[in-house]
Amino acid sequence: MDLPLQVIVNNEIETKRIAEKFALLLKEGDKVLLNGDLGTGKTFFVKNVCVKYGIDTVTSPxxxxxxxxxxxxxxxxxxxxxxxxxxxxFDIGFEDYMKDREAIIFIEWAELVPEVLPKKCYTIQFNYINETKREIFIKKNE
Ligand SMILES: Nc1ncnc2c1ncn2[C@@H]1O[C@H](COP(=O)(O)OP(=O)(O)O)[C@@H](O)[C@H]1O
Ligand SMILES: [Mg+2]
Known part of the structure; x- marks a missing residue:
């Protein structure tokens, strides 16, 4: 998968395909910030990345x-x-989670707390087009 990537997906299956390809890029220590309105597919995307890693129990946090x-x-x-x-x-130990170089970290609604976000990260923007169609924009920030 080449980044940046800006695509229109027509349905969940197409979103799932992008999530699966994106999963192959990710390495331990990577941070992924997901933004976009409620119901645009942030959790759906993370869920399908995780399926690639053998995790099929992802629910919304x-x-x-x-x-x-x-x-x-x-x-x-x-x-x-x-x-x-x-x-x-900070009360829930956010800084310690962020320091764990063995984990991949996903943050939905990251833009709501901009002061804690890393500069080096992937950002994914989801935009609602219609019931099944979304625009997805994935970028790598160094
Ligand atoms: N192309 C699509 N990509 C992702 N989700 C879709 C798509 N089409 C329909 N959906 C539905 O939209 C909803 C997205 O919900 P969710 O992932 O919880 O959103 P968010 O986490 O952004 O609030 C799910 O019910 C999913 O089935
Ligand atoms: Mg969600």
Whole structure:
């Protein structure tokens, strides 16, 4: 997969295909920031990346803030949607999660807490077009 990538996907199967290709790029220590409105497919995307690593139990971390998984890779999956103050992240040990070089970290709604985000990361923007169509824009930031 060559980046940056900007595509229109017509359905879930096409999103899944992109997630599977993206999964092959990721290495331990990588951070992936996912932005886009509710229901645009951020969780769906992470779920399908994780399936590639033998993890098929991914659920939305909206209420838990962070979910952890271990398969062929170790995964921390955050959702900042309900975070009101940066201190709430520090309370749950966000800095320690970010320091773990063995894990791949996904953060949904990353843009809601910009002050804690790494510069070196992948960003994925999801835009809703219609019920099954989305625009997906994946970029690598050094
Ligand atoms: N092309 C598509 N890509 C991703 N999800 C899609 C697509 N078409 C329909 N959907 C549906 O949209 C919803 C996306 O939900 P979710 O991944 O939880 O969104 P978010 O995490 O961005 O709030 C799911 O119900 C999924 O089945
Ligand atoms: Mg979600």
């Amino acid at each position: 909206t209420f838990s803030i962070v979910n952890e998984y271990t398969g062929q890779k170790k995964i921390y999956h955050f959702d900042f949607y309900r975070i009101k103050k940066t201190v709430e992240l």
